Amino acid sequence: MLMQALFGIDSLADRKLSVQDLVSIDQLALADLQLIFALAEAIKKSPANYAGALKGKVLALIFEKPSLRTRVTFDVGMTSMGGSAVFLDHSEAKLGERESIRDVARNLERWVHGIVARTYKNKSVVELAEHASIPIINGLTDLLHPCQALTDYFTILEKFGSFQGLKFAYIGDGNNTCHSLIDGAAKLGVELWIASPKGFEPKERIVSEAAKFAKESGAQIRIVNDPVEAARDASIVYTDVWASMGQEAETEDRAAVFADYQVDSELMSHARQHAVFMHCLPAHRGYEVAPSVIDSSQSIVYDEAENRLHVQKAILYLLMK
Ligand code: CP
Ligand code: NVA
Numbered sequence: 001m002l003m004q005a006l007f008g009i010d011s012l013a014d015r016k017l018s019v020q021d022l023v024s025i026d027q028l029a030l031a032d033l034q035l036i037f038a039l040a041e042a043i044k045k046s047p048a049n050y051a052g053a054l055k056g057k058v059l060a061l062i063f064e065k066p067s068l069r070t071r072v073t074f075d076v077g078m079t080s081m082g083g084s085a086v087f088l089d090h091s092e093a094k095l096g097e098r099e100s101i102r103d104v105a106r107n108l109e110r111w112v113h114g115i116v117a118r119t120y121k122n123k124s125v126v127e128l129a130e131h132a133s134i135p136i137i138n139g140l141t142d143l144l145h146p147c148q149a150l151t152d153y154f155t156i157l158e159k160f161g162s163f164q165g166l167k168f169a170y171i172g173d174g175n176n177t178c179h180s181l182i183d184g185a186a187k188l189g190v191e192l193w194i195a196s197p198k199g200f201e202p203k204e205r206i207v208s209e210a211a212k213f214a215k216e217s218g219a220q221i222r223i224v225n226d227p228v229e230a231a232r233d234a235s236i237v238y239t240d241v242w243a244s245m246g247q248e249a250e251t252e253d254r255a256a257v258f259a260d261y262q263v264d265s266e267l268m269s270h271a272r273q274h275a276v277f278m279h280c281l282p283a284h285r286g287y288e289v290a291p292s293v294i295d296s297s298q299s300i301v302y303d304e305a306e307n308r309l310h311v312q313k314a315i316l317y318l319l320m321k
Contacts, residue, residue, distance in 0.1 A: 003041045003157065007034035012042055017318050021129040021136040025146045025183035026209055030217070033187055037154050039314035040307070047080060050317065055082035057320055058112040062104075063139070064090040064119045065245045069281060070139045070147065073308040074116050077316055086112065095124045105132035114320045120246055135319035137312075142176060142246060143203075148280045149180035151311040153188060155304050156236060159276060163190045169234035169271070170194045171227045172261050172288055173254075174202030177240045177280050182221060186210035189217035195230035196223070197257050227261050234271040238278040239263045239288045255287060264290035268298065276300045 004012060017032045025033070043050050059078045061071060075085040095101055095117070105128050108115055114135045117125050122143035129136040138146050153163075160166055168185065170178055174196045182202055185192035186209075194202060201207075201223050210221055224230055231237055242258040243251040268275065277289070277299045285291045294301060 002038075003034070004038040006162075007038055009035065009038050012039050015039070015318065020319070022146060022315055022319065023125055023129050023136065023138050024144055025149060025180055025187060026213070028187065030187050033150065033153070033184070036150060036311065036314050036318065037157060039317065040154055040311040041158075043313045043317070044307075044310040047313075050081050050313065052082040053317055053321055054078060057081075057083035057114070059083060059085045059316065059320070060088055060108050060112045060115045061085055061139070062088045062090055062095060062115060062117040062119070064094055064124075065140070066091070067118060067139070069305055069308050070116070070118060073312050074137075074139070074316075077309055077313040081313060081317065083113075083316075083320075090119075095119055095128075101127040102131040104128070105130075108132065109134045114316065137315065137319070140176060142244070143179060143206075144183075145176045145180045145280070146183070147308065147312055147315065148177055149184040150315070151307045152181065152238070152278060152280070152304060153184050153190075154311050155278070155300065155307050158303075158307070159300065160235065163188055166191065166235040167233055168192045168236045168238065169230040170238045170240075171230060171263055171267070172196060172239045172258060173200050173242055173244070174223075175240060175244050178202050179206045181238070182206055182210045185221055186213035186219045187217060189214075189219045191220045193222045193224060193230035193234070195225060195227040195261065197261065198225055200257065201225075227263075227267055228270050231263075231267050231270045235275050236278060237263055237268060237271050237275055240280055241282070241284060242288050258288070262288060262290060263293050265292045268293055278304055281305055 018029045078085045109132045116137045116139040118139035122141035125138045242254045279301045
């Protein structure tokens with residue numbers, strides 16, 4: 001199945017997104033998501049066709065937090081399209097501390113053609129986008145992880161061919177990944193169930209914004225506290241860490257609160273026979289997921305990780321070409 005045909009996209013040449021930055025999925029139109037998916041599929045199939053697409057272009061990677069997948073896939077993605085990436089380690093000095101975010105933006109735009117930023121405050125990425133004339137891509141904040149969620153929906157489409165008739169269960173913390181999955185579900189018309197412990201549900205602001213888009217798309221977004229209710233008859237079971245980057249001091253307390261939310265073989269037995277297991281990674285075996293699930297044939301976590309490369313190449317191409 002060609003996603004381009006599925007979405008009725010005539011040609012992928014010279015197409016642009018409706019936005020200049022990728023800060024949050026809720027700012028994208030459905031057509032933007034479909035274009036990203038179709039182009040990612042084309043790039044994945046024939047990477048050589050895009051080998052010189054970003055020749056001479058430079059991407060700055062500003063990271064306040066650690067990363068394996070996001071950092072490597074953006075760097076490799078640029079190189080494989082003829083461009084390059086420069087890494088700015090902001091783990092010591094947060095963005096805006098040494099000089100204003102506005103000045104960082106106004107300097108970088110003179111030398112590079114795009115910026116990926118991974119920050120604690122979502123506001124830092126928003127501010128960069130406000131002040132820079134070059135594209136800003138959100139590489140994860142405390143609030144959102146849009147590149148991850150776009151990749152996850154691309155991966156689901158690859159596996160199932162459609163979002164129709166699929167129940168998607170997210171089990172665990174109502175965190176950044178969860179928020180962006182909600183934003184994506186709302187645009188794409190997905191049936192998404194989220195099971196979190198009381199007090200750890202996704203932010204009300206994200207859920208109510210998504211509800212507005214869900215009216216248009218037909219998405220159903222359900223927030224519950226019972227993991228079995230979410231996992232029952234699900235085609236996709238997804239989880240993420242219980243303590244996100246920046247919450248390390250809460251690790252032990254959270255492990256106690258989330259103990260009943262581990263995705264193990266018992267929970268998977270409530271899902272459909274063909275169900276897949278997904279996780280954005282890094283994973284903690286024995287905490288949010290049992291080894292018997294993440295290391296089983298149902299697990300597609302490494303396909304998800306691979307697809308970060310193809311989807312983000314599509315995003316870079318669409319924003320920077
Ligand atoms: N999933 C993800 O964003 O991984 P990294 O934190 O390693 O970039
Ligand atoms: N929720 C996790 C995602 C890591 C990719 C975190 O923020 O640490």
